Amino acid sequence: MANEKIPYKIYLTEEEMPKNWYNLRADMRVKPAPLLNPGTLEPMTAKELSAVFCDELIAQELDNTTPEIPIPDEIRSFYRMYRPSPLVRAYCLEEKLDTPAHIYYKFEGNNTSGSHKLNSAIAQAYYAKKQGLRGVTTETGAGQWGTALSMACAYLGLDCKVYMVKVSYEQKPFRREVMRTYGASVTPSPSMETSVGRKILAEHPGTTGSLGCAISEAVEAAAANPGYRYVLGSVLNQVLLHQSIIGLETKTALDKYGIVPDMIIGCAGGGSNLGGLIAPFMGEKLRGERDYRIIAVEPASCPSFTRGKFAYDFCDTGMICPLAKMYTLGAGFIPSPNHAGGLRFHGMSPVLSQLFHDGLMEARAVEQTSVFEAAELFARTEGILPAPESSHAIRAAIDEALKCKETGEAKNIVFGLTGTGYFDLVAYEQYNNGTMTDYIPTDEDLAAGFAGLPRQPQE
Numbered sequence: 001m002a003n004e005k006i007p008y009k010i011y012l013t014e015e016e017m018p019k020n021w022y023n024l025r026a027d028m029r030v031k032p033a034p035l036l037n038p039g040t041l042e043p044m045t046a047k048e049l050s051a052v053f054c055d056e057l058i059a060q061e062l063d064n065t066t067p068e069i070p071i072p073d074e075i076r077s078f079y080r081m082y083r084p085s086p087l088v089r090a091y092c093l094e095e096k097l098d099t100p101a102h103i104y105y106k107f108e109g110n111n112t113s114g115s116h117k118l119n120s121a122i123a124q125a126y127y128a129k130k131q132g133l134r135g136v137t138t139e140t141g142a143g144q145w146g147t148a149l150s151m152a153c154a155y156l157g158l159d160c161k162v163y164m165v166k167v168s169y170e171q172k173p174f175r176r177e178v179m180r181t182y183g184a185s186v187t188p189s190p191s192m193e194t195s196v197g198r199k200i201l202a203e204h205p206g207t208t209g210s211l212g213c214a215i216s217e218a219v220e221a222a223a224a225n226p227g228y229r230y231v232l233g234s235v236l237n238q239v240l241l242h243q244s245i246i247g248l249e250t251k252t253a254l255d256k257y258g259i260v261p262d263m264i265i266g267c268a269g270g271g272s273n274l275g276g277l278i279a280p281f282m283g284e285k286l287r288g289e290r291d292y293r294i295i296a297v298e299p300a301s302c303p304s305f306t307r308g309k310f311a312y313d314f315c316d317t318g319m320i321c322p323l324a325k326m327y328t329l330g331a332g333f334i335p336s337p338n339h340a341g342g343l344r345f346h347g348m349s350p351v352l353s354q355l356f357h358d359g360l361m362e363a364r365a366v367e368q369t370s371v372f373e374a375a376e377l378f379a380r381t382e383g384i385l386p387a388p389e390s391s392h393a394i395r396a397a398i399d400e401a402l403k404c405k406e407t408g409e410a411k412n413i414v415f416g417l418t419g420t421g422y423f424d425l426v427a428y429e430q431y432n433n434g435t436m437t438d439y440i441p442t443d444e445d446l447a448a449g450f451a452g453l454p455r456q457p458q459e
């Protein structure tokens with residue numbers, strides 16, 4: 001049996017590491033819709049974007065045609081500190097489930113930031129540095145992105161200003177301190193530092209903040225401070241491009257052993273890890289070379305793909321960012337307070353949104369208690385304490401493996417294990433105490449979010 005030879009972990013040599021990122025958009029027949037200027041509803045030009053974003057990153061954002069983009073040597077040497085990440089055959093989980101399926105996961109939690117976000121953080125910081133900027137601004141929710149960016153900025157000697165959603169700033173002091181240890185300044189959002197923050201505080205005194213609001217503050221801070229630009233950890237095309245390193249490594253590792261996945265599963269918040277993981281596989285699918293099932297997994301409490309609208313929307317609450325066409329619940333949508341599992345952004349990557357709209361991938365929503373059940377089983381069998389976000393993918397992978405048990409099919413299941421859950425122990429505590437609940441928004445809840453969608457351009 002060929003599979004007898006497959007090791008627990010498939011690593012790559014340095015020579016086998018990808019030298020280029022893969023730009024999936026080059027192979028899409030229907031390209032993702034362009035970002036629009038919210039005032040004119042015309043596509044954003046590179047010049048308009050340059051007030052907020054770094055030049056080279058704008059070029060990547062707007063490039064729908066170049067399939068391979070070289071990874072600069074400096075970024076490749078940073079990647080070597082924590083990459084390649086292992087592709088693990090989940091033998092122990094397979095045995096526990098007693099499934100004929102072969103389960104593989106790509107583990108991105110092997111770095112201090114604890115997630116895949118470092119793959120794009122280093123790229124964005126690198127281009128900011130290359131442009132001669134002094135620093136970058138960003139927002140962070142629970143803190144994974146802020147942590148990754150502060151690590152990348154420390155490495156390159158760039159200043160890093162992070163607006164952290166106030167409730168997380170207060171309730172998750174550990175990540176905040178990791179960021180400060182790497183030299184970032186961390187401001188609870190909304191703050192009095194920006195006009196949008198002051199406005200939100202005046203309208204909603206005592207608010208504990210939201211990701212959309214922190215984005216508005218970070219964007220304003222970038223535009224207001226000379227030598228600063230804004231960077232974003234998900235959703236944007238450029239972020240999916242950088243994250244293609246995940247999928248490229250996965251594909252090279254699978255190819256070494258002649259393994260062809262039947263399905264590829266990933267959790268979807270803003271879509272960057274999933275977009276990166278599936279990139280080379282989706283490329284084959286788009287070019288008609290091979291077919292795969294591709295499954296996005298999202299929380300039932302923040303169901304952008306499965307219950308959202310495919311429309312132009314704001315990425316931020318302050319409505320100062322460009323409009324993106326995506327599956328969205330509306331920029332005003334905030335998941336219910338009992339939601340502990342991450343993946344709380346209201347929108348979704350325009351690339352993935354277009355692929356989903358065109359029937360090239362599937363999506364499903366799962367409830368958080370069942371996500372934590374899967375996380376617990378995974379921790380106890382495979383040994384890794386998974387991030388709640390990643391555990392959405394684990395849930396779906398286990399469900400698919402159990403289906404294989406019924407049908408007797410030995411399918412190859414690949415999923416993205418995006419990170420570790422050491423900073424999510426309050427959520428685990430709720431689960432362990434039996435106090436975790438599920439809340440699925442009603443149609444009325446969602447209607448309130450949709451009512452805030454902006455005017456749409458004429459078709």
Ligand SMILES: *Cc1c(COP(=O)(O)O)cnc(C)c1O
Nearest residue numbers: 234269270271272273389418419
């Ligand atoms: C941020 C994050 C996600 C979700 O973001 P995507 O852009 O959808 O990938 C998933 N898992 C972990 C561990 C994260 O930190």
